[in-house]
Amino acid sequence: MKRSTFGKKFLWVSLGWAALTWVGFAQPNPADLDSDGFVNWFDLTFLAERWLAANCAAASRCEGADIDGNGQVDLADFSILARSWSTELPVWADEFSGTSLDLQKWTVYNKADGTDCWYAPKNIEVSNGCLKIYSFEELYNGRRWTGGYIDTESKYNPQYKYLVARIRHSFENSYIWATWWTVGWNGSLIWPPEFDICEFQGGPGERTPGQWYHWDENGKDTWLGCAAPVDESRWHTYGVYWNENTPPVFYMNGVVSCRPAGPVSGALFPMKLKLTSSPNRQTRVSGCPLAVFEVDYVRVYDNPPPLPPAPPGVVSRYKPAFASSVQPGNEIAYANDGSLNTRWAADSASYPQWWKVDLGAVYSLSRADIFWYNSASRAYRYRIEVSTDDAVYTTAVNRTSNSTYGDTSDSFTAAARYIRITIIGCSNPSGFASMYEANIYGSK
Ligand SMILES: [Ca+2]
Numbered sequence: 001m002k003r004s005t006f007g008k009k010f011l012w013v014s015l016g017w018a019a020l021t022w023v024g025f026a027q028p029n030p031a032d033l034d035s036d037g038f039v040n041w042f043d044l045t046f047l048a049e050r051w052l053a054a055n056c057a058a059a060s061r062c063e064g065a066d067i068d069g070n071g072q073v074d075l076a077d078f079s080i081l082a083r084s085w086s087t088e089l090p091v092w093a094d095e096f097s098g099t100s101l102d103l104q105k106w107t108v109y110n111k112a113d114g115t116d117c118w119y120a121p122k123n124i125e126v127s128n129g130c131l132k133i134y135s136f137e138e139l140y141n142g143r144r145w146t147g148g149y150i151d152t153e154s155k156y157n158p159q160y161k162y163l164v165a166r167i168r169h170s171f172e173n174s175y176i177w178a179t180w181w182t183v184g185w186n187g188s189l190i191w192p193p194e195f196d197i198c199e200f201q202g203g204p205g206e207r208t209p210g211q212w213y214h215w216d217e218n219g220k221d222t223w224l225g226c227a228a229p230v231d232e233s234r235w236h237t238y239g240v241y242w243n244e245n246t247p248p249v250f251y252m253n254g255v256v257s258c259r260p261a262g263p264v265s266g267a268l269f270p271m272k273l274k275l276t277s278s279p280n281r282q283t284r285v286s287g288c289p290l291a292v293f294e295v296d297y298v299r300v301y302d303n304p305p306p307l308p309p310a311p312p313g314v315v316s317r318y319k320p321a322f323a324s325s326v327q328p329g330n331e332i333a334y335a336n337d338g339s340l341n342t343r344w345a346a347d348s349a350s351y352p353q354w355w356k357v358d359l360g361a362v363y364s365l366s367r368a369d370i371f372w373y374n375s376a377s378r379a380y381r382y383r384i385e386v387s388t389d390d391a392v393y394t395t396a397v398n399r400t401s402n403s404t405y406g407d408t409s410d411s412f413t414a415a416a417r418y419i420r421i422t423i424i425g426c427s428n429p430s431g432f433a434s435m436y437e438a439n440i441y442g443s444k
């Protein structure tokens with residue numbers, strides 16, 4: 001986000017729908033009650049408070065604290081939480097638990113936003129365990145609107161960490177421009193890079209939070225990312241992780257939500273953390289509704305969240321995978337990483353192509369669910385073959401005449417260690433073989 005730049009929405013389109021399509025995320029670990037990606041004493045506190053509460057509402061599963069869904073919070077839920085325990089603890093955090101902002105950690109700005117808004121310190125509040133940044137339509141220092149702006153410049157500038165904040169807006173689809181973001185800082189500003197970990201530009205049209213990686217491309221600000229159509233008025237966590245080998249990977253509710261195909265070299269810097277909100281410059285009109293930007297916490301961990309457990313019965317998740325070819329950026333492992341926002345693709349529209357997974361042992365298999373790329377307008381013709389030795393394969397499912405659009409679910413019975421999905425063609429002749437996820441079900 002850069003407030004002197006217009007036209008981001010046009011670039012969303014020109015950079016291609018592939019980078020923008022949101023089709024869902026992996027299920028997070030159910031014991032990660034506050035969705036920061038880790039199961040630790042924050043979650044234990046959350047569980048304990050609901051365990052002690054009388055009449056904890058069963059309908060909402062006690063806000064998730066009834067982990068096993070049996071209608072009460074008890075020792076069984078504690079047991080599940082304990083089994084998922086993460087040893088990782090935050091290396092920096094602000095839980096916003098006091099009655100004022102911690103100025104050892106944050107700087108509060110009192111300045112114009114470059115247009116018709118003033119970032120006013122009076123709009124920053126810490127209460128009831130949250131940071132709140134208010135926005136108002138009001139005359140102030142010659143401007144007609146006010147918002148708020150804090151950052152960690154020269155106070156805390158992490159590099160190669162997992163940064164996560166739990167955020168909501170006090171109501172949906174308001175006209176605020178509220179962002180949890182970073183820019184490079186090593187004693188002076190380095191821009192780009194910029195990570196927009198949760199950027200919400202309210203108003204007519206696009207209202208979903210976005211996650212964007214900006215980098216310097218030959219002196220030009222360039223970006224890629226994803227828009228996530230979640231209800232921003234409900235609590236979600238939004239995170240990012242990067243290191244010297246990995247360009248920024250974005251997370252939502254503790255699991256990977258977006259892997260922009262930007263360069264590693266664009267993000268080799270420490271960052272300052274920023275929380276800003278103001279009326280949305282591009283859409284504000286007199287009397288437009290202005291939500292409060294609320295932040296429950298900001299936490300920083302050395303490492304990204306561990307992979308969430310595979311759903312019951314899925315035996316293929318995270319196992320070693322192979323393919324006949326791969327399109328850079330749509331890697332082989334993305335077809336069994338649990339995210340419906342990442343996919344494997346072959347490197348051309350030539351057929352056949354195959355994707356194969358090694359389960360590591362022989363399983364009794366029962367079903368294959370495949371989430372195909374562009375399945376709403378494509379039918380892939382394929383067969384599923386199985387093997388115990390990776391040499392002799394037998395056909396378990398034959399869909400080589402398939403002409404129906406959509407994702408597929410095939411039941412079959414086989415005992416095998418290797419599953420190979422061979423795609424022999426596509427209803428769109430220029431379409432590459434590609435799938436978001438292949439879930440193979442079975443048991444030992
Ligand atoms: Ca947690």
Ligand SMILES: [Ca+2]
Pocket residue numbers: 065066067068069070071072073074076077
């Ligand atoms: Ca329970």
Ligand SMILES: [Ca+2]
Pocket residue numbers: 334335336337338339340341342343344436437
């Ligand atoms: Ca995937």
